[in-house]
Amino acid sequence: MTRDAALLLPSTEPVTLIDPDGHPVPVGQDMPDPQALLHAYAALIAARRLNDQAGALVRQGRLAVYPSSHGQEACQVACVQVLDDGDWLFPTYRDTAAIVARGVDPVQALTLLRGDWHNGYDPAATRVAPQATPLATHLLHAVGVAHAARLRGEPTVVMATCGDGATSEGDFHEALNFAAVFRTPVVFFVQNNHYAISVPLDRQTAAPSLAHKGVGYGIPGERVDGNDVAALLSVLGAAVDRARSGDGPQLIEAHTYRVQAHTNADDPGRYRSADEVTPWLAKDPIMRLETFLRGRGLLDDDTIAAYVEQASLVAERMRTGLAGEPETDYRDLFAHVYAEPTPQLLDQQALVADEVSRD
Amino acid sequence: MTEKLTMAAALNRALRDAMRADDTVVMFGEDVGPLGGVFRITDGLTAEFGDQRCFDTPLAESGILGMAIGMAMNGMRPVVEMQFDAFAYPAFEQVVSHAAKMRNRTRGKLTVPIVIRIPYAGGIGGVEHHCDSSEAYYAHTPGLHVVAPSDPADAYGLLRHAIASDDPVVFLEPKKLYFARAEADLTAPVPPIGTAVIRRPGTDATLIAYGPAVPVALEAAEAAAQEGRSLQVVDVRSIVPFDDDTVCDAVRSTGRAVVVAEAAGFGSVSAEVVARVTERCFHWLHAPIRRVTGFDIPYPPPKLEHFHLPSVDRVLDAVDDLQWEDA
Numbered sequence: 202m203t204r205d206a207a208l209l210l211p212s213t214e215p216v217t218l219i220d221p222d223g224h225p226v227p228v229g230q231d232m233p234d235p236q237a238l239l240h241a242y243a244a245l246i247a248a249r250r251l252n253d254q255a256g257a258l259v260r261q262g263r264l265a266v267y268p269s270s271h272g273q274e275a276c277q278v279a280c281v282q283v284l285d286d287g288d289w290l291f292p293t294y295r296d297t298a299a300i301v302a303r304g305v306d307p308v309q310a311l312t313l314l315r316g317d318w319h320n321g322y323d324p325a326a327t328r329v330a331p332q333a334t335p336l337a338t339h340l341l342h343a344v345g346v347a348h349a350a351r352l353r354g355e356p357t358v359v360m361a362t363c364g365d366g367a368t369s370e371g372d373f374h375e376a377l378n379f380a381a382v383f384r385t386p387v388v389f390f391v392q393n394n395h396y397a398i399s400v401p402l403d404r405q406t407a408a409p410s411l412a413h414k415g416v417g418y419g420i421p422g423e424r425v426d427g428n429d430v431a432a433l434l435s436v437l438g439a440a441v442d443r444a445r446s447g448d449g450p451q452l453i454e455a456h457t458y459r460v461q462a463h464t465n466a467d468d469p470g471r472y473r474s475a476d477e478v479t480p481w482l483a484k485d486p487i488m489r490l491e492t493f494l495r496g497r498g499l500l501d502d503d504t505i506a507a508y509v510e511q512a513s514l515v516a517e518r519m520r521t522g523l524a525g526e527p528e529t530d531y532r533d534l535f536a537h538v539y540a541e542p543t544p545q546l547l548d549q550q551a552l553v554a555d556e557v558s559r560d
Numbered sequence: 561m562t563e564k565l566t567m568a569a570a571l572n573r574a575l576r577d578a579m580r581a582d583d584t585v586v587m588f589g590e591d592v593g594p595l596g597g598v599f600r601i602t603d604g605l606t607a608e609f610g611d612q613r614c615f616d617t618p619l620a621e622s623g624i625l626g627m628a629i630g631m632a633m634n635g636m637r638p639v640v641e642m643q644f645d646a647f648a649y650p651a652f653e654q655v656v657s658h659a660a661k662m663r664n665r666t667r668g669k670l671t672v673p674i675v676i677r678i679p680y681a682g683g684i685g686g687v688e689h690h691c692d693s694s695e696a697y698y699a700h701t702p703g704l705h706v707v708a709p710s711d712p713a714d715a716y717g718l719l720r721h722a723i724a725s726d727d728p729v730v731f732l733e734p735k736k737l738y739f740a741r742a743e744a745d746l747t748a749p750v751p752p753i754g755t756a757v758i759r760r761p762g763t764d765a766t767l768i769a770y771g772p773a774v775p776v777a778l779e780a781a782e783a784a785a786q787e788g789r790s791l792q793v794v795d796v797r798s799i800v801p802f803d804d805d806t807v808c809d810a811v812r813s814t815g816r817a818v819v820v821a822e823a824a825g826f827g828s829v830s831a832e833v834v835a836r837v838t839e840r841c842f843h844w845l846h847a848p849i850r851r852v853t854g855f856d857i858p859y860p861p862p863k864l865e866h867f868h869l870p871s872v873d874r875v876l877d878a879v880d881d882l883q884w885e886d887a
Contacts, residue, residue: 320669335657341654345627345628346633375618379617538664543754
């Protein structure tokens, strides 16, 4: 780790390797290898399909709500692709696509938003923490998980995501500070999509960028084009490598945009204009990678069709898995409050059992 | 083997013995390293176990709690010290939304076996923000155990139970009892969390107390005995889970009860005790249950705290009010 402020500062512009038109940008950093880019492309197709399908399931009443990562899929897939099996992901509520990209069953990943339980997958087995709906609180848990692993000498890196709004929370500050002081291997990945529900970025911070906040903690910060999966793989991959090699925590800010509403319950027309959104549609992460890969002869219609078919299997799994009413059991309400239910909880469960038996 | 020691020494011994017995037990917080904590509860732990097992953190309580939760999610048993009761409030969200709920959110896939040690309550002449009785905030949150010892032996045993527990435990350490010496046999087992105990037998009325109020209740019972009245004293010990059976059996045996607690009475643990006992023991009661609690005021400045704290005289007055003329 360095205390030289100049070495901690991010680049003046976000790192871009492929521009919105699909052309490579001549910079000092290496382009990820073709296999990595093809893998990312397939994952982008799957993530977009997941977002679209989840939106449809909300309209059908199968999901209570869905905060979409539409337009941010490059961030979703890249932050997972750079991890090893033994690493952890600490996602937020908008990161369902990342969770599924990590290998979690989409139906289990959507349990929270379907409403049959709070968290539907096994965080210990999948090394994916429960989706955080409070802001920034989970970043401290990420520090703790990483610190415990480090005390045991394990090579674990923790990828902890948050949005631009969460950087205003006290726990964001405390997490970065603790991680830096204890030199824990955490990559703090801020998806700056420019909105916290309705509040724009300039009401969250007066800093030059969110990545600049790292210098205050002694953490190197970097900015990356959040719609360029090649740049994300490169920047996040390097950050993971540095964290794993003992260089301590890293702060990466991805510049992206929430092209859809906060959730289906939101009305973005009240706080932003279509004119603001339109330019971002042209920066879509999928098209630029597709153009780039086709230009290099790495992608053809047949391959794309195969990826679309794979993605449709995920959508099919979502439709069938989320069809009908979920099965719930009132005993779950009492079974997991403590390791052993208290006598009082057993009494309360008996009350519900009696009511159920009379129904 | 009994020895005479303070609660502070007993707590230190409990931490030391737990850390010797289990490598996953780690202790951290503010000033708990080389200094040994402002009350010296962690004295010598860094020297014996190294600064990876007992260490100082940045001065940020939410950070301490949040990091402890993450470490617990990944196989450790952290014990954290909040330096003072009122300085634990920055960690409140981490305690109530995360430590308390992680097991429930994940249906037991993730657990948070942490102990949150909080030096608490008053009676030490502390300036503002150093003397809160904050137990009700935690007791109201499902998923937390909340315990408060009242003597060195129980402090040792309860802390060992708390560290061994697979659930988060808020461990309230009555500051004014830290340095009182008492005979204790630390090798003798103490009842588990969730168990109240009878500290003094009696037949006329039952005093129900916990933490710093227990010595007050015992002193009141001694004074009452001089006047020919036999008061039973129940030490709640475990606020959550609450031992309805022991407390209610005690009240039924005497038919009269006074709850003694230092916290403000409104919306309090003492109110919960009265409600629970009344619901279960109404037909055994000869008088409404009385409470002697702190007033519903911010904790007073040092020169005024004696007006606020439950006193032996106030307890005896409450006992006198238990409608003896109808007996």
